[in-house]
Amino acid sequence: MIDVPLSEKKLIQQIRRSARRVGDKAKSVVTGIGDDSAVLRVPPGHELLVTTDFTIEKVHFRRDWHPAELVGRRCLTRGLSDIAAMGGEPLAAFLSLAVPSDVPQKWVDRFLDGLLDLAEEFHVPLAGGDTAQSAGGIQADIVVVGSVPKGKAVLRSGAKAGQMVYVTGELGGSAAALARRMESKPGGTEFLRRSFLRRSSWHSLPQARVAVGRWLRRRGMASAMIDLSDGLSTDLDHICQESHVGAEIEAEEIPRALVGKEPVALELALHGGDDYELLFMSAAAVPSKIAGVRVTRIGRTTRSAGMRLSGADGKARTLKAGGWEHFNRNR
Numbered sequence: 001m002i003d004v005p006l007s008e009k010k011l012i013q014q015i016r017r018s019a020r021r022v023g024d025k026a027k028s029v030v031t032g033i034g035d036d037s038a039v040l041r042v043p044p045g046h047e048l049l050v051t052t053d054f055t056i057e058k059v060h061f062r063r064d065w066h067p068a069e070l071v072g073r074r075c076l077t078r079g080l081s082d083i084a085a086m087g088g089e090p091l092a093a094f095l096s097l098a099v100p101s102d103v104p105q106k107w108v109d110r111f112l113d114g115l116l117d118l119a120e121e122f123h124v125p126l127a128g129g130d131t132a133q134s135a136g137g138i139q140a141d142i143v144v145v146g147s148v149p150k151g152k153a154v155l156r157s158g159a160k161a162g163q164m165v166y167v168t169g170e171l172g173g174s175a176a177a178l179a180r181r182m183e184s185k186p187g188g189t190e191f192l193r194r195s196f197l198r199r200s201s202w203h204s205l206p207q208a209r210v211a212v213g214r215w216l217r218r219r220g221m222a223s224a225m226i227d228l229s230d231g232l233s234t235d236l237d238h239i240c241q242e243s244h245v246g247a248e249i250e251a252e253e254i255p256r257a258l259v260g261k262e263p264v265a266l267e268l269a270l271h272g273g274d275d276y277e278l279l280f281m282s283a284a285a286v287p288s289k290i291a292g293v294r295v296t297r298i299g300r301t302t303r304s305a306g307m308r309l310s311g312a313d314g315k316a317r318t319l320k321a322g323g324w325e326h327f328n329r330n331r
Contacts (some may be wrong), residue, residue, distance in 0.1 A: 004291035011108070011131055015089040016097075018116055019126040020246050026125035028091035040092055042147050049146035049153065051082035057137040068107045071140075072114030073205070077142030078229065080122060080208035081276040085227040087217025088146035090210065092127040093119060096141040098134035111140075120211065159243035159281040161303040166286050168209050168277045168293050171232055172264035173257030175272025180222040180259075206276040211291035213278060225280035231273035231323020236307060239281070248308045248316060249299035270309075271322035 016033040030039035054077040083090045133183040226235045256263035306318040
């Protein structure tokens with residue numbers, strides 16, 4: 001017999017009990033789970049940040065590939081990373097979870113364990129959400145609310161020509177892990193490649209760079225910033241578009257993750273996505289480490305529009321956004 005999810009009322013009660021391990025200590029939540037709306041306390045002189053992200057079965061994960069705890073952790077990481085990219089401080093999270101009747105309750109429990117373990121690490125209470133039965137596939141929508149001092153949010157639109165382009169951590173590890181999984185899976189279909197190649201490896205544990213984003217914002221060192229969820233090329237293009245600048249990236253400077261002792265392919269570092277590192281621009285020299293995280297200068301912004309990639313030979317070629325884009329029929 002399949003141990004199907006609890007009734008909605010019992011499931012909410014269980015989530016409420018589990019969420020108390022973080023929520024009871026949170027200063028930002030006046031009233032959490034149990035009322036029609038949560039009541040949050042925003043620090044004086046601050047503005048509210050709100051972000052939302054879907055995690056959808058067969059788009060972002062597969063039950064037969066990805067441990068439920070890791071799916072839950074990744075679900076919250078996506079929201080926390082968005083707050084980090086604004087230089088903000090996360091205050092509370094909200095989870096809307098829809099599951100079909102054939103999902104074992106054990107899977108739901110493990111999903112919540114992963115999400116709440118990460119919430120505890122970042123001292124972010126789960127303050128509410130919704131539950132429902134899905135007609136097909138698991139769907140989780142995470143909302144994270146944060147705050148930032150008034151007028152100090154780091155936007156995508158603040159970059160100026162002539163500034164340096166920086167990235168945290170290493171890139172391409174997530175996409176490389178997925179590529180290895182695809183190669184080891186006999187009979188992989190084109191559907192799977194289109195669904196997962198750019199979006200999800202779920203074999204590593206990317207970290208939301210909240211401390212780095214906060215450090216940069218406090219010192220006014222980032223003119224524009226974005227988290228790398230869709231791939232370096234695509235997310236860099238977002239900043240270029242919003243800031244009306246171009247960019248020239250040095251291929252040899254891109255910090256590539258290692259697979260064994262070898263760096264991942266450049267294409268994976270450029271377009272793979274799902275790394276959740278921070279990409280930012282600065283007019284100042286930035287330390288090589290911030291909050292214990294590696295920071296690398298990979299290029300500069302330009303007055304001329306478009307993106308270019310310089311190779312080891314010094315020649316530059318056009319760089320096109322090649323990361324993930326929903327509804328792209330060419331995927």
